Amino acid sequence: MVVTTTATTDKPTVSIPAGRVLILLDGSRLSLAALEAAAEIASARNAEVLGIFVEELNLLRTAGYGFAREVGGSSGLARPLEATVLQARMQALAEQARRSLQHAMARRGLVQTLKLCRGRVAEEVLNLMQPEDLVVLGRVGWSGIPGTRLGSTARALLRQAPGDVLLWAEPRPRRQNRVVVLLNHDQGANHRALRVGAELARRSNQPLSVLLRTSPEDDPSVAEDMLTFLQREGLAARVRRIPVASAGAAVRAMQEEGAAQLVVSRTCSLFADQGAEVLLSELNLPITVTP
Known part of the structure; x- marks a missing residue:
């Protein structure tokens, strides 16, 4: 299921914590x-x-x-x-x-x-x-070759950082033009990831896609509520429900969206089963992980 809005505005209203x-x-x-x-x-x-x-x-x-x-x-x-x-x-x-x-x-x-x-x-x-801070780092110990492993420093920060972590990569010149936010259904930490994604989309002047990992019995109003938030922000955006499956399936969905940047909440279930390693090894783009 895909819910879409194409509204735009000149007034940025996304509020990001005032950290360093x-x-x-x-x-x-x-x-x-x-x-x-x-x-x-x-x-x-x-x-x-x-x-x-x-x-x-x-x-x-x-x-x-x-x-x-x-x-x-x-x-x-x-x-x-x-x-x-x-x-x-x-x-x-x-x-x-x-x-x-x-x-x-x-x-x-x-x-x-x-x-x-x-x-x-x-x-x-x-x-x-501090919790309001963003830390930016290159992929330490990272070769950029699919199948390699993320460096120990990056892994530790992804698991433990109180604020947002941006793993920087130089994206390959392809037809990538969207900021993609990957979330679990109805997680309390989703709002922060959504705000970060909205800020990225506005700053880079790119459309936004939200991939919401859901089960058939999950309430569809969660996707609608997210869309309402994005409409208030005046962003060209869409919300797409995808099944809770393997990390590879999530990667394919991101590639279908033409992801140029990725935002993912640490609460996403991919991190619970080491799926994040697979996720990161398949992608060569900047990735922001929120608490």
Whole structure:
């Protein structure tokens, strides 16, 4: 079942909590792309920006062992992993992160701070994050190849973050043009995901699709209520009921919708049976997970 509205308005009414935008920086190309995405979001929200650079404690400890080796990314040659060399490398990456953050935010007139931490990356981010915040990160430990696994930091943040988490990916140039929100039927956390999806659709000037995973006995008025909310927001949108099935079926439905961005609530049952791993491995697009 598909319920559709095509109303539009020039008056944005979506209310997103006034929190900070946190960006996790590690010096990689993808984290710099995520930085630009975070800057655009912060500019639209007029939000404070906190950059986070973490010196990974376990890696530093590993460098203290004489048998530790690192393998060159281009040469494939193994060489000793020396603590002094690793520390110097991390300091250089931290300085690069500081310059990149300052440059990206100065162009937009945004307030920004860089927090340097030492510890386990996910723990440090969780200690800094508040429920109203959004954290943006590239797919740490992610190759972008279908079938690969999500990095441990991203998995921990998806499971535990008190606020929204945006996993940034550079979408392939295809005929993707919709923001898609994936929800379970009648979940209390759906409203936050729906508001985030509406904000994304408005900011990117894209239509919005809501995929509502339902059983035949579920009340159809839930889909109608969602449509009413979107109509009040003046968005070009549709609500589509899909059966509660496998993660693969949900992925196919998103591909049919031409998803360019995805919003999914953590309460979605896909996360309960490790379906999220399948979901993420099949898609190459920015994904926002709400609590």
